Amino acid sequence: MIEAAAGSGVARRAVFIAGPHYRRPSYGSNHPLAIPRVSLTFDLIEAYEALTPEEYIRSRPASVAELTRFHTRDYVNALKRTEAFGRVRAADRARHEIGTLENPYFPGIYYTPALATGGSLQAADAVLSGSHAFSPAGGMHHAVPDAARGFCYFNDVVLAIMRLRDAGLRVLYLDIDAHHGDGVEQAFWDDVGVFTLSLHMDTAYAYPFKGGRLQDQGGPKALGCALNVPLPRETSDREYREVFDHVWQPVAERFRPDAVVLQTGTDALFGDPLGRFRLSTAGFLSIVEQVMAVGVPVLATGGGGYHPLLLARAWAGVWGLLSGRTLPVALPEAASRALRAVGWDEDEDEPYYEDLFRDRLEYGEERPVRPVIRELVAMLSGHAALKRRLWAS
Ligand SMILES: [Zn+2]
Numbered sequence: 001m002i003e004a005a006a007g008s009g010v011a012r013r014a015v016f017i018a019g020p021h022y023r024r025p026s027y028g029s030n031h032p033l034a035i036p037r038v039s040l041t042f043d044l045i046e047a048y049e050a051l052t053p054e055e056y057i058r059s060r061p062a063s064v065a066e067l068t069r070f071h072t073r074d075y076v077n078a079l080k081r082t083e084a085f086g087r088v089r090a091a092d093r094a095r096h097e098i099g100t101l102e103n104p105y106f107p108g109i110y111y112t113p114a115l116a117t118g119g120s121l122q123a124a125d126a127v128l129s130g131s132h133a134f135s136p137a138g139g140m141h142h143a144v145p146d147a148a149r150g151f152c153y154f155n156d157v158v159l160a161i162m163r164l165r166d167a168g169l170r171v172l173y174l175d176i177d178a179h180h181g182d183g184v185e186q187a188f189w190d191d192v193g194v195f196t197l198s199l200h201m202d203t204a205y206a207y208p209f210k211g212g213r214l215q216d217q218g219g220p221k222a223l224g225c226a227l228n229v230p231l232p233r234e235t236s237d238r239e240y241r242e243v244f245d246h247v248w249q250p251v252a253e254r255f256r257p258d259a260v261v262l263q264t265g266t267d268a269l270f271g272d273p274l275g276r277f278r279l280s281t282a283g284f285l286s287i288v289e290q291v292m293a294v295g296v297p298v299l300a301t302g303g304g305g306y307h308p309l310l311l312a313r314a315w316a317g318v319w320g321l322l323s324g325r326t327l328p329v330a331l332p333e334a335a336s337r338a339l340r341a342v343g344w345d346e347d348e349d350e351p352y353y354e355d356l357f358r359d360r361l362e363y364g365e366e367r368p369v370r371p372v373i374r375e376l377v378a379m380l381s382g383h384a385a386l387k388r389r390l391w392a393s
Pocket of ligand 1: 177179303304
């Protein structure tokens, strides 16, 4: 068991897990993840001189034995085979959903997700020794045992949580990716030792187009150990905060986790091409800050996020918080250069575009909270999951 730090004032060691592999295009060209993500985050952190050699861990690939703790041997073999032959067999496409529009083929279709998974397992080991850890290549929360889902091939989050569970830890999983963390929720649906909390775009209008509803609260043995907060389009900082404040404190206090696993997909940020929320980077990071205030080790993973500049700025901020550094808001010259070098121009006509290269933060606009959010908060107040005594037992 981990000795809980007395409050958030206690400095914990933190480790950042990545590797040179992420320098090359990891997901081919026909893929929304074919943008610099981990490498650009690393460049920003380096520009801030915010990573010591002691804090850096080079990622290793997960072994087949590790992967098959959650995934089927058939599925693992299918990905291996696909990588070796450089093509997807029709039978594998049909059964394992690889080589589809949703989960396209790319060179390294086995190795790259295995490496991301290894990184998240290393992060779990670091958490077991009492550290915070960041595995930015991880966070592939949609993958299921026998198939790929929503750009996710191996579910590193599930495997990392399993490692923490094996050591007897109670794990609170918070998913702030814009999409429902369905694969993780499903894996621990009936485990009273894992609480899954996901705030996401309502599946009535967003992927995965099912589940993630307020009434989905866990399986028969663990009823009340899942909490889903579906949110409307255009959710702002203030609205997100209103809802988050309503659920986070009671969940953290009653569930009493030994560790928090935090999926930090950045597609909830305002300019994300696939997300429909309007969070600012400052608003996003204030959530991470509050998670750290629980005082237990935090295992942060990456996740979605399809705007490379917003993503790297946000994840550099996540690392700053985990490692206990106060990073200046103004980006160092080398960081601006790295962001410019991406050549991202999809939103170059937007008024905020130039600011992305100047500061690492921007702040949300102050709009009034909409009635739809007030209604949601009222429903959360009467929510069974928030009232269950089960988690405290
Ligand atoms: Zn997402």
